[in-house]
Amino acid sequence: MDCLNIIHNYYPEDNELRRLLLRHSRQVADRALKIADNHPEWNVDREFLEAAAMLHDIGIVRCDAPGIHCYGTEPYIRHGMMGAEMLRQCSTFEAFARVCERHTGAGITREEIKRQGLPLPLDRDFMPETLEEQIICYADKFYSKSSPDREKNIEQAANSLRKFGEEGVTRFMEWATRFELNSPTHRS
Numbered sequence: 001m002d003c004l005n006i007i008h009n010y011y012p013e014d015n016e017l018r019r020l021l022l023r024h025s026r027q028v029a030d031r032a033l034k035i036a037d038n039h040p041e042w043n044v045d046r047e048f049l050e051a052a053a054m055l056h057d058i059g060i061v062r063c064d065a066p067g068i069h070c071y072g073t074e075p076y077i078r079h080g081m082m083g084a085e086m087l088r089q090c091s092t093f094e095a096f097a098r099v100c101e102r103h104t105g106a107g108i109t110r111e112e113i114k115r116q117g118l119p120l121p122l123d124r125d126f127m128p129e130t131l132e133e134q135i136i137c138y139a140d141k142f143y144s145k146s147s148p149d150r151e152k153n154i155e156q157a158a159n160s161l162r163k164f165g166e167e168g169v170t171r172f173m174e175w176a177t178r179f180e181l182n183s184p185t186h187r188s
Contacts (some may be wrong), residue, residue: 003054008062010086013026017069021057024145027071029053031139035179053136059100060082060145068145075119080104080126102128103137106168106175108160116164138175154180 007025017125032053036044050073059082062072071173074082083100087093107127113120120126128137141157144150154176 106171
């Protein structure tokens with residue numbers, strides 16, 4: 001799949017937002033691929049993983065987040081839903097749409113939506129289910145679009161989730177153990 005063509009369809013102008021999206025998405029894709037490479041026993045679909053990581057934030061163009069060059073109308077928390085909607089316009093992109101929908105935070109449950117009053121539908125959870133969805137969701141937490149030159153460590157990434165509740169931190173730390181801390185190439 002040529003994910004760059006899809007991105008360029010929605011981000012035709014070479015500007016700060018497109019460059020930020022491409023940089024962030026490449027960072028997430030590279031970390032996700034490294035996790036997959038460190039666990040060949042999982043037989044992760046590397047081509048899908050890379051393309052889905054490149055497309056996971058495509059919906060930011062529709063969101064209102066001027067600090068990162070987004071001048072749309074939707075609240076930023078909905079960028080995953082917006083990306084899923086964009087990708088579903090092409091019927092062959094359902095798996096990619098699910099990655100968009102499920103990568104925010106460390107996933108978001110209906111209970112968290114209700115408790116926090118988030119502007120998301122209450123009819124379902126937005127939790128990463130497949131291994132690829134989980135890897136991308138996890139890898140995304142190390143890179144902020146507001147500080148694109150900085151890579152967080154595991155503790156910093158976990159702390160950035162803490163403001164949304166301990167459930168997400170717990171999920172993230174379980175992934176950290178599974179994806180990196182138990183990896184044969186883990187460095188302290």
